[in-house]
Amino acid sequence: MSPTGDGILFKTEEYAGRLAKLKSEMERREMDTLLISEPSNICYLTGYEAYSFYVFQIMIVHRDVSEPIWIGRSMDAVSVRRMTYLSDDSIRPYTDDYVQSSEKDPVDFVVAELKEICPTLKAIGVETGSFYYTARIHNRLLESLPANRFLDAELLINWMRIRKSAAEVAILREAGQISNAIIADAVEAVQAGIRECDLTSVIYRRMIAGTPEYGGVYPSSAPYVLTGSRTGEPHAPWSDRTIDHDTPVNIETSGCRRRYHAPISRTVYLGSPPESYLRLADAVTEGIEAALEAVRPGVTCGEVAQIWGKTIARHGFHKDSRIGYSIGIGFPPTWGERTASLRESDRTMLEPGMAFHMMPGLWLDDIGIVLTQSFVVNEFGREDLTTFPRQLVIK
């Protein structure tokens, strides 16, 4: 990639390979046309990463048309031109009067383009579960195209993304270095008496500045900074409250590099933790180490989760929720890929190139501890994407 974190991220051949693989999967499913709504999937196919998905945007892939076609707002076409390999004819912007208008609907624009560009429209895949493919968009398409031509292509590209190329792993490593730096800054800054928002501002500063080698961009989700009894609320926002003495501070965040994420979470305990809390920390530490040790090609996600479950059970603990998920490209509102989860019922078999954020946590009454690890599966086992020590930090 460019040393300045700029320009087209991957070589043209890498994008060509992804597109060829997609078209081959479309052929297998007897799908001639695919409408891609998920920004992560558009980015995966073309490298496009502007924040233009908050208004209507879609990408068309047709098996008999060489390039993907981008449809979006006119003011964003110049970014598509710069960030991707697409030729001008594959960039089809709609005018601004389609934006959040009660009079004009950009889906009508898409239908007109589909009829012009696509040699056939026999079987049209749509990403039904994408945040950016709303019920309204689907209903409007059904007004112009027969319902029996639609196929559910939900997660089709997401599952292709689960195995990362060597070039993608290189970017994930850069994101991991930013994550290390964020946690180091947060551990240094956290102390009783400062406001939660001031601690969080330190996290954001490093997240975006990155390292001297690798600048950061916004991750797909806000960080979580939870103190005291709020550690029992995994997705609550921070506030203006000052941080207490003798309390855990849970931090969950991610460095992000060219939309690739390598999340990290750590708990910093301010003061001397009670014995019961230290036992909780021991259980989590032993559990994550055992689960990580099990990671290697051929093992399933479910087996990894079972090892976690059995290990903490020996300490008398139990956890219902999944302990991790596939990571890679992410756009708001989430950095997860929405495919494999590290949970007992998931039979996805680990393969080299798969990347996960293993994120176990345990709660005791209303206070908790988090300790996580992002990694890539390799032929020997795994490569950790972050190197910050895996332990409860006591300060």
Place this chain on the structure above:
Amino acid sequence: MSPTGDGILFKTEEYAGRLAKLKSEMERREMDTLLISEPSNICYLTGYEAYSFYVFQIMIVHRDVSEPIWIGRSMDAVSVRRMTYLSDDSIRPYTDDYVQSSEKDPVDFVVAELKEICPTLKAIGVETGSFYYTARIHNRLLESLPANRFLDAELLINWMRIRKSAAEVAILREAGQISNAIIADAVEAVQAGIRECDLTSVIYRRMIAGTPEYGGVYPSSAPYVLTGSRTGEPHAPWSDRTIDHDTPVNIETSGCRRRYHAPISRTVYLGSPPESYLRLADAVTEGIEAALEAVRPGVTCGEVAQIWGKTIARHGFHKDSRIGYSIGIGFPPTWGERTASLRESDRTMLEPGMAFHMMPGLWLDDIGIVLTQSFVVNEFGREDLTTFPRQLVIK
């Protein structure tokens, strides 16, 4: 509100008034049940503001059931309990095995709850255009409930939100003070030779730390920091490139306080702008002042936009895109309310309590200038939410 930016944001009576108004509008539309997917609308009705919308979450309002019912992930129920007035019986979490699972669908959980809780299910409103109401969710509901019972409730609550209460305006003012501080920090930090990501990190730091009185939270959209020819790409991310001499730097961002936004954009020109650029700045400045001067109750959004258009036309410029949108509560991916736009075709009549971000910008070949103003309409005209001088900054 609580001085620590914590606790339930508004008085119970304010939430009760909003709910009563909603139920009355539902009655007018002959809708007995409403399924609310948009996090901003859930927040408006209850004050709930956790980042739990990246997995399935929905709120049910039934005209004959006193409280709204929250349905979401089990680990987030504790946040609903703390942040809202909802009683335990109105908090209906699903277990974690429903999350991003190929085996269990949380929509089935919703259907079971609907049948248990709602005395009637004759006419069910759904927010078809919400990012959080995907085609998949709608299709799954249609498998269990007859299609002819569904009504489109898209933007129903969004339009109720357009007129802010006095308590909401007070929070918007706090967000505006954070916006002032962000731009002041950015103007001080920007200089040739620093990386774009380092400038952006200064913006983020202040955005989150806020002011000594008012801490910030994450805004619903990343800031835009665009330099040189990138000022022609309104939604491109910043990069690791160092900022040049003799170039404009466009900054668009927003302070956010309890999910309320008061966005601000300014251009800082590093060096001596050429004459042509100064003429562009004059046109934008004169245009925004004329348009702001026109803001008062009884004038339409379209009339305000026309005044902008006529003013810049006298300078020989023309702009196709809208010059603003309604603001208030926002959740990712956008801080706009998706209702009224400041564009010539919009006939929404301004009323006291409406809030907008007026965001005109002009481009000359590939470099541009931005200069914006967030304001609330009041009985006399308007109140500006930010006070940073409205002019091109030359540094």
